[in-house]
Amino acid sequence: DESGTRVGPGDGDSELLLVRQHRDRYVLAVWRPVSGLSTWEWCAFDTEITASWYPDRDAVLIRQERHGRSLLHRADPVRRSVALVPTPPGTLLAAAARPGGDVHYLWTSAAHPPRMVSTAGTLLPPLGTVEGTVPGDHREVWTPGPDGPVHSLLALPDDPVPAPAVFLVHGGPADHDRDAYDGVVHSLVASGFAVVRVNYRGSTGYGPRWRHAYPDGVGLTQVRDLASVRADLVRRGLVRADATALWGSSWGGYLALLAAGVDPAPWRAVVAVKPVADCAAAHRAGTPALRALDERLFGGTPDTVPEAYARSSPVRHVSRVRAPLLVVAAERDDKCPPAQVRDYLRALAGAGVRHEAMWLDTGHDGYDGRDHVAVLRRAIGFLDRELRRSGRPGSRAPDRPAGHT
Known part of the structure; x- marks a missing residue:
């Protein structure tokens, strides 16, 4: 490469x-x-x-x-x-060498919004970002795994632990969660949730072998890592066993839906934003670049290796979903096409799974400030109801009719 x-x-x-x-x-x-x-x-x-x-x-x-x-x-x-x-x-987030050996870089951490820094002490203009530090206790956790330890970034609220926890699942898959400021993490921690960001197998930042490790299959390997980290944090007394949720966007939304069906026991609520719900349908309707990525990951097309696509598709596992879902989709999404999301929602309704749907009039990457705020409010409200209903952290909500929107 x-x-x-x-x-x-x-x-x-x-x-x-x-x-x-x-x-x-x-x-x-x-x-x-x-x-x-x-x-x-x-x-x-x-x-x-x-x-x-x-x-x-x-x-x-x-x-x-x-x-x-x-x-x-x-x-x-x-x-x-x-x-x-x-x-x-x-x-x-960025770095550039300057004349005289100085280096200017844009620095951030999970507890600190971005700021400009000079290695030579040059005075640089302030950025129009959030001031101060992010609430909560920010740390890292390493969980033993079959291909080496799985690294996670953990943010705990100021309230006593164990806390209701939201696993924010990064997209990609060739990407990783960073020790960097994240507005969603800020909002969740300030709302009293622990936030876990897992750099599962397939993530960048841990070497080529980690990036290409898919021993259980596409998506299934990552679902296993998410459950393993959750179990580790429960054992450590950091998060509540009866109040853990998944929230992911794009590939992260795909993993959230897949986990809800493949390994339903650990999860009490799921938020999936612009997800892949049917791998074969998304391949056929996707862009050439995404089709090439699918074929590399799965080892062929849906016609040549149909069972590989089916095993890794959330729609195949709908009947096993137990957690309530909030699915956010985009009408003009060319990466995670809307038709396969609609088919998944119909399958949820047919299986009697309680869920909510939110549709945006955007493309996959068309995410203006108003849409971001709307999704953030809807998701946090949904998680608050499902994980802390009636003031009892982790209590399950009473059943509502399937297909709630």
Whole structure:
């Protein structure tokens, strides 16, 4: 795998700075029209990186995403050395080298909204973000797993634990949750919920082997990791066993729906925003890029490996769903098409599963501020009713007619 990160003039020549996946490492390389590709095997990292030249082109600034946090490095091609650029623990949303060796970066952590920082102490303008720190106790948890420990970011409310918990499931699957400010986490913790963000197998930031680990099948591996982390947090007395919910968007919404049917016992409520509900139907109606991703993950098309798609499709497991669901979908979604969501909702109604539906007049990524606030309010209200009905944390709601909208 190769990805270009910077094109610029060399010694009278053009060159392309590349990041290559080489064996189980990510390495820098330079390609020039005359000399071809030169791989810097001395500049290798165990997790994903991006890179760009310093202004004087005497060094390369490397940003590494590792275990939910960011690291900065300075690579010297003459000395063939790599040095760490000190930054606070957290996530760097952007970083750029400046003349004179200064580096400006946009830093955040789970407890701190983003702010601009200079390694040389240059005064930078403030950002128009939330002021102060995020409420709650922010920490990390490692849970033993068959392919290595599963890393989670945990935010506990100020109220005593164990607390009702919401598992925020990231999308992708080639992505990861970061030690970074998240407005949804802020809102949930301020509302008295614990928030768990799990970097399940398939996530980036933990190396190529973790990213490609799907031993139980697409989605099924990730469902297993979510349940394992939940059980671990219950054992530790941090979250309530009878008051845990799932909330995911896109691929995360797909995993939330899949978990609700494949492994229904742990979950008391589920929020799925713009999800895949039927893998085969979504493949047939999806974009070429998403079809190619599906075929890589499943090992073929729905026609060549139909059972693989069926096993991993939430719609197949509707009859086993027990938790009430809030499904949010978009009328003009080309990544998680609306037709397959409607089929899933009809299947829920046919199975007598209590659920609510919310439709947005947007595409998959068309998410303006008003829609975001509307979904946030609807979801938090739904979770509050289902996990803390009548003031009793974790109590189950009385049955309502299926198909409630």
